Amino acid sequence: DIPMTQSPSSLSASVGDRVTITCRASENIRIYLNWYQQKPGRAPKLLISGASNLESGVPARFSGGGSGTEFTLTISSLQPEDSATYFCQQSENMPWTFGQGTKVEIE
Amino acid sequence: QLQLQESGPGLVKPSETLSLTCTVSGGSISSFGHYWGWIRQPPGKGLEWIGTVYDSGHTYYNPPLKTRVTMSIDTSKSQFSLKLKSLTAADTAIYYCARGRNGGGPFDSWGQGTLVTVSS
Numbered sequence: 132d133i134p135m136t137q138s139p140s141s142l143s144a145s146v147g148d149r150v151t152i153t154c155r156a157s158e159n160i161r162i163y164l165n166w167y168q169q170k171p172g173r174a175p176k177l178l179i180s181g182a183s184n185l186e187s188g189v190p191a192r193f194s195g196g197g198s199g200t201e202f203t204l205t206i207s208s209l210q211p212e213d214s215a216t217y218f219c220q221q222s223e224n225m226p227w228t229f230g231q232g233t234k235v236e237i238e
Numbered sequence: 239q240l241q242l243q244e245s246g247p248g249l250v251k252p253s254e255t256l257s258l259t260c261t262v263s264g265g266s267i268s269s270f271g272h273y274w275g276w277i278r279q280p281p282g283k284g285l286e287w288i289g290t291v292y293d294s295g296h297t298y299y300n301p302p303l304k305t306r307v308t309m310s311i312d313t314s315k316s317q318f319s320l321k322l323k324s325l326t327a328a329d330t331a332i333y334y335c336a337r338g339r340n341g342g343g344p345f346d347s348w349g350q351g352t353l354v355t356v357s358s
Contacts, residue, residue, distance in 0.1 A: 165344035
């Protein structure tokens with residue numbers, strides 16, 4: 132399988148800050164990388180697919196980039212409602228695998 | 239709007255078999271370009287893909303769980319199901335059903351999840 136590694140594991144930032152989360156794959160997954168947001172007690176919500184395609188209804192302050200083995204999720208201006216855990220997931224090869232998650236807190 | 243709803247027992251004894259069903263509404267379980275899957279999350283931990291089933295009945299399972307997992311689909315009832323046998327405490331988790339997009343696509347719709355506790 133393809134292990135996925137996210138960094139950092141957690142971060143704390145202020146409203147309005149630019150926040151970047153990194154996800155690294157152990158091998159080339161081209162652009163088959165997806166990002167999810169999970170709030171406490173809720174199911175994950177798809178934010179970005181195909182490394183950089185923003186899902187309908189997701190605020191434009193979220194963006195994704197990268198290809199191959201290194202990917203980023205950026206929140207351009209952090210908002211209070213962005214407090215959540217973010218997971219990356221590769222869908223290049225089964226078994227689909229997820230990163231361990233990055234918890235984003237608001238200072 | 240597509241909705242997925244998991245159903246099944248919240249408490250199962252060790253060594254027994256877990257049976258969960260996901261009911262799909264607001265859309266077709268046979269919709270072109272999609273597949274169906276189960277993902278689990280131990281409390282406070284990360285996400286683990288369990289397996290995937292297509293409307294044809296074809297399945298793929300995560301290798302560590304492959305010997306214990308069976309998934310099936312009933313298009314007439316708009317349901318798909320998961321059976322996981324020989325349960326241990328390590329199987330305690332929130333179990334989610336979800337819809338995936340074909341062609342290496344993501345899980346774009348999720349059920350609310352159901353907590354399954356394995357305990358005697």
